[in-house]
Amino acid sequence: MSVDNNLPVASRELPPVEFGRRHVFWENRRIAWRIPVRSLVVSAVLLVVIIAGGLYSMTIGAYGISFGAVMDAIVNPAADPDIRQVVFEWRLPRVLFAVLCGAALALSGGIFQSLTRNPLGSPDIIGFGIGAQFGVTLLMLVFNLNTYAFKAVGALVGGLLTALLVYFLANKHVMSSFRLIIVGIGVSAGLGSLTSWILITVSVEKAMMAATWGAGSLASLGFDQLIPAAIVFVLVVCVALPLNRTLPVLEMGDDAATALGIHPARTRFSAMVIGVALVALVTAAAGPISFIALAAPQIAQRLIRSNTPMGTLPVMLTGAALVVVSDGAAQLLEVPVGVVTVSVGGLYLAWLLARQYSRRA
Known part of the structure; x- marks a missing residue:
C-alpha cells in the first residue's frame, strides 16, 4: 500500500492498531468503545452463575419449593398463587438485594484498591466500613432511630466522616497508599472500640438487635427497601463511571495524571466519597458484609487479566456472584x-498476605 506524503496526516490510511488481545469495537460520531472479548465472556459466565445461584437460593427455606416450581412461578402467571407469593414477595427481593450489595461492595473495593494501588486497600481494611457501621449503631442504640432512612443517613455520615479523618491524617504533602492503609487500620480499631463500648452500655435487647444487624444479613428485606436502594445505587454508579477512565491513569502517579489533564487531589477525594457512599448503601440495608470489597476486584482482575482492579462491569458481576452464592450457602x-x-x-486475606510477602521476599 502506498501513502501519499503530500496528504494531511488525518487523511492518510493508517494501519490498524494491534492491542494484543481481541476486542469488540463500537463507535459513532461522539462515542467510541473498545471492549476486550475476554471481559464479555467472563461477564456472561458470571451472569449465568448469578442467575443459577439466585434460582437455587429461591428453593431454600422453611417452605421448600422445587427448582421446577420456582421456574414455573416465575414464567407462568397461572401457577400456584402460594408459591408465587413466596417466590416474588419473600425470596426474589433477597436475591436482588444480594446482587445489589455484591455489586456495590465490589465497585467500592475496586475504587479504593485502584486509589491506593494496593490489593489490601479495601473499605474493610481502611476502616470506612467500620465508620458506616458505627454511624448506624449510634443512631440505632443511642438515638433510637431504627428506620431504613435513618440507617442510610447514619451509614453515609459515619463513613464520610471516617473517610475525611483518614484522608487528612494520611495526607502529608503527598498521599501514600501505605500510610492511608495504616492510618485507616488505626481509625478502624478506634471506631470498633467505640462500637463495642456502646453495645455494653445499652440494654440486652438493644445489644442483641445491634449484634444481629451487625452480622450482616439479607433476611427480612423486601421491595420497600430494595427500590430506594436500587435508585440510589444506579445514581451512584452513573456518577462513578468517569472513574473507570481517570483512576487507572492516577495509578501511574500524580505527575503523569496531571500531565494528562487529571486533577489528582480532586479525583482522589471524589473517588473516596463515591466509594464510601456505596459501602453506606449496603451497610444501611443489610449491615456490614465483609471481605467482598477486598476479594471481588482481585478475582475479577485475574479473570479478565487486567492491569487495574477498576473494571466496572466485571468487578460488579464478580461481587454480585460472590454474595449470591454466599447467601445461598448461608x-x-x-x-x-x-x-x-x-x-x-479471612482465608482469602491470609492467602493474599502470604502472596504479597513471598513477592517481596
Whole structure:
C-alpha cells in the first residue's frame, strides 16, 4: 500500500492498531468503545452463575419449593398463587438485594484498591466500613432511630466522616497508599472500640438487635427497601463511571495524571466519597458484609487479566456472584451471609498476605 506524503496526516490510511488481545469495537460520531472479548465472556459466565445461584437460593427455606416450581412461578402467571407469593414477595427481593450489595461492595473495593494501588486497600481494611457501621449503631442504640432512612443517613455520615479523618491524617504533602492503609487500620480499631463500648452500655435487647444487624444479613428485606436502594445505587454508579477512565491513569502517579489533564487531589477525594457512599448503601440495608470489597476486584482482575482492579462491569458481576452464592450457602447453614463472607474472606486475606510477602521476599 502506498501513502501519499503530500496528504494531511488525518487523511492518510493508517494501519490498524494491534492491542494484543481481541476486542469488540463500537463507535459513532461522539462515542467510541473498545471492549476486550475476554471481559464479555467472563461477564456472561458470571451472569449465568448469578442467575443459577439466585434460582437455587429461591428453593431454600422453611417452605421448600422445587427448582421446577420456582421456574414455573416465575414464567407462568397461572401457577400456584402460594408459591408465587413466596417466590416474588419473600425470596426474589433477597436475591436482588444480594446482587445489589455484591455489586456495590465490589465497585467500592475496586475504587479504593485502584486509589491506593494496593490489593489490601479495601473499605474493610481502611476502616470506612467500620465508620458506616458505627454511624448506624449510634443512631440505632443511642438515638433510637431504627428506620431504613435513618440507617442510610447514619451509614453515609459515619463513613464520610471516617473517610475525611483518614484522608487528612494520611495526607502529608503527598498521599501514600501505605500510610492511608495504616492510618485507616488505626481509625478502624478506634471506631470498633467505640462500637463495642456502646453495645455494653445499652440494654440486652438493644445489644442483641445491634449484634444481629451487625452480622450482616439479607433476611427480612423486601421491595420497600430494595427500590430506594436500587435508585440510589444506579445514581451512584452513573456518577462513578468517569472513574473507570481517570483512576487507572492516577495509578501511574500524580505527575503523569496531571500531565494528562487529571486533577489528582480532586479525583482522589471524589473517588473516596463515591466509594464510601456505596459501602453506606449496603451497610444501611443489610449491615456490614465483609471481605467482598477486598476479594471481588482481585478475582475479577485475574479473570479478565487486567492491569487495574477498576473494571466496572466485571468487578460488579464478580461481587454480585460472590454474595449470591454466599447467601445461598448461608441459608443452607442457617447463618447470616456476613458470617459466610467473613469465613471465606479471612482465608482469602491470609492467602493474599502470604502472596504479597513471598513477592517481596
